[in-house]
Each structure stands twice: as structure tokens, then as C-alpha cells.
Amino acid sequence: xxxxxxxxxxxxxxxxxKEYFLRGGTVYALKGINLSVSKGEYxxxxxxxxxxxxxxxxxxxxLDKPTKGSVKIDNVELAEMSNRELAWMRSRKIGxxxxxxxxxxxxxxxxxxxxxxxxxxxxxxxxxxKAADLLRLVGLGDRLDHRxxxxxxxxxxxxxIARALANDPAIILADEPxxxxxxxxxxxxxxxxxxxxxxxxxxxxxxxxxxxxxDVSDRLAWIRDxxxxxxxxxxxxxxxxxxxxx
Numbered sequence: 001x002x003x004x005x006x007x008x009x010x011x012x013x014x015x016x017x018k019e020y021f022l023r024g025g026t027v028y029a030l031k032g033i034n035l036s037v038s039k040g041e042y043x044x045x046x047x048x049x050x051x052x053x054x055x056x057x058x059x060x061x062x063l064d065k066p067t068k069g070s071v072k073i074d075n076v077e078l079a080e081m082s083n084r085e086l087a088w089m090r091s092r093k094i095g096x097x098x099x100x101x102x103x104x105x106x107x108x109x110x111x112x113x114x115x116x117x118x119x120x121x122x123x124x125x126x127x128x129x130k131a132a133d134l135l136r137l138v139g140l141g142d143r144l145d146h147r148x149x150x151x152x153x154x155x156x157x158x159x160x161i162a163r164a165l166a167n168d169p170a171i172i173l174a175d176e177p178x179x180x181x182x183x184x185x186x187x188x189x190x191x192x193x194x195x196x197x198x199x200x201x202x203x204x205x206x207x208x209x210x211x212x213x214x215d216v217s218d219r220l221a222w223i224r225d226x227x228x229x230x231x232x233x234x235x236x237x238x239x240x241x242x243x244x245x246x
Contacts, residue, residue, distance in 0.1 A: 007039035009075075010171060010203050011060055016069035018055050018226075029055040031226040033069070039170075040201045042194060044213040047223040053207035054175055056223065060205060061094055061173045062086050073171070091119050095164030099176035101156045103148040109135055109159045110144040116166040134162040138192060154185035161192065165200075172196075174206040178213075187212055 016033040019026050030052050037043050045053050058064040059071050062078050071078045073093060081089065090096075103112050113134055114127035122130070132144055138158040148156050157177060164172055174193065178186030194216035197204045206213055214220065214234070222229045 007041070009036050010039045010073065011035075011037035011205070012070075012072040012075070013056075013060065014070050014072075016056070016059060016071065017067045018052075018059065018064070019067045029226055030059070030066070033223075033226075033228055035221060035228060035231070037203060037205060039203055040197070042197050042204045042216055042218045043206070044217040044220045045205065045207045045223055046209060046213070046220050048209060051223045052226040053209075053223055055226075057173055057175050057205070057207040061096060062090055091116060092167055093170050095166070095169035095172045097157075097160050097164045097172065097174040097177050099179040101148070101153075101160045101180075103156055103159060103163075105148050108145045108147055109140060109151065109162075112148070112159055113162045113166055116163060120167055130166070131162070134165050135159070137165075137196075138162045152185075153181055154188065157181060157185075157189055158192070161189070161196070165196070169202065171203045171205065174204065174208075176208055176210075177206065178208070178210045186210065190216055 013033055013035040016030050017028075018030040019028055033052075033056060045056060047053050055064070059066055062071075062073075062081075065079065073089065078086065078089075104115070107115065110128065110131045113131040117127045117130065132141070135141055135144055138161050140155060140158050140162070143151060143155060146155075148159070151159065157180075161177075172193070177193065178189050181189060190210070190212045193204055193206070196202060206217075217234055219231055219233050221231045
């Protein structure tokens with residue numbers, strides 16, 4: 001069972017706003033988000049499509065900049081980091097898992113997983129060995145030389161998870177990791193993420209509307225219309241019809 005978290009804070013979001021200025025007017029994607037995440041925690045950010053989950057995900061990962069407010073990783077303000085420092089942080093501290101996998105078609109599974117290691121200066125022999133170890137970890141030890149088109153959706157997502165672990169990140173950010181998968185495959189991915197979190201004490205932040213995430217989460221943050229409605233521990237979770245509404 002997920003445990004109550006009491007470790008040090010690794011992510012701190014305060015007064016976060018994000019506005020997009022479009023031809024037809026202003027879209028207020030985030031409206032004053034406050035959220036803390038502890039080391040080793042599995043936090044699911046739940047909410048319907050268009051609620052602001054992915055926008056918040058992008059802010060935490062340093063993939064986009066807020067209009068107002070702050071995001072801190074290990075007590076360092078992302079907005080105060082240079083582009084070089086942000087690139088280092090993204091490559092060393094954070095592993096990203098995307099709904100659409102984002103694998104490079106011409107590379108093998110091993111090539112996709114080893115790619116992030118190039119930027120850390122690891123030599124090819126070390127990269128190949130670590131990629132093989134990570135693919136075995138996610139159950140794809142027999143698919144090292146397969147390209148994405150030769151893999152099922154679930155297998156591609158496992159490659160994406162192995163790639164996210166390439167540089168031993170302290171934080172894994174997963175954006176709708178089961179969104180393109182069938183029920184059974186999605187459940188296996190959920191269980192895999194939870195097992196990795198337990199074995200490596202990695203912080204997992206998952207933006208999702210998949211209720212399978214409830215069972216493996218330490219806490220759930222419910223977001224709607226760009227605002228956090230409530231944050232609940234797994235043991236006190238209550239799901240209402242409004243939570244499920246698109």
C-alpha cells in the first residue's frame with residue numbers, strides 16, 4: 001500500500017499562473033496553483049481533459065515558463081536558472097514519459113534508451129550496457145534491437161520508461177502514460193511505475209485522468225479549470241461524479 005509521505009520537499013509550486021494570449025482572447029490555463037511534493041512520493045494529478053494537468057506538468061518539468069508564480073526543484077527556482085542550467089536539470093534530475101512515447105523511429109529500443117546518456121559524456125560501451133540493463137528492468141530484454149514500428153504500444157511505452165530512467169533521475173514526470181494503451185497494458189504500466197518508485201525511491205508525478213492510478217498513488221491532487229480543488233491521501237480518497245466528468 002502507498003505510504004504516508006514525510007520526506008524532504010523536492011518540488012514546490014507557489015502561486016502558479018499560466019496565461020496564453022490567443023487571437024480570440026486570453027486563456028487562463030493555471031490560476032494560482034500551490035503544491036508540494038516530497039521525495040519518494042507518487043503523486044497523481046487528476047482531472048478531466050482541459051483541466052490544466054499537462055500545463056502544470058510542463059511547468060514542473062521546466063518545459064514552459066509560468067506567467068506568474070514560482071516552481072522550485074530541490075529549493076532552486078527554475079525561473080532564475082539559465083538555459084544551460086535548465087538543460088542540465090532536465091537531463092540529470094528529471095525523466096520524462098509522454099503519452100505519445102516520443103521515440104525516434106530510426107533508432108532501436110537500445111538506441112532510444114541510450115540517447116540521453118550521450119549528453120552526460122558516457123562512452124558507447126557503458127551506454128549500451130546500461131540501456132540493456134534498463135530494458136531488461138522493464139521487461140524488454142529480448143527487444144533491444146527492435147525499432148518502434150516493430151513494438152506494440154505497451155512495449156513502446158516501456159521503452160519510454162527505460163529512457164526516462166537513463167540518467168538516474170530523482171523525479172519522473174509522466175504525462176498520461178496510459179492514455180494510448182488498452183486496459184490490461186495500461187495496468188501493467190501503472191504497476192511498473194509504482195515498482196520503480198518503490199525500488200529506486202524515485203519521486204513520480206503523473207498527470208492523468210486514469211483511475212487505475214488511484215491504487216498506486218500516495219496522494220492525489222484534483223485539478224479543474226486551472227485550480228487545485230483538493231489534495232487527498234490515498235487512504236482518504238473520495239471520488240465524486242464531478243471528478244469523472246470531461
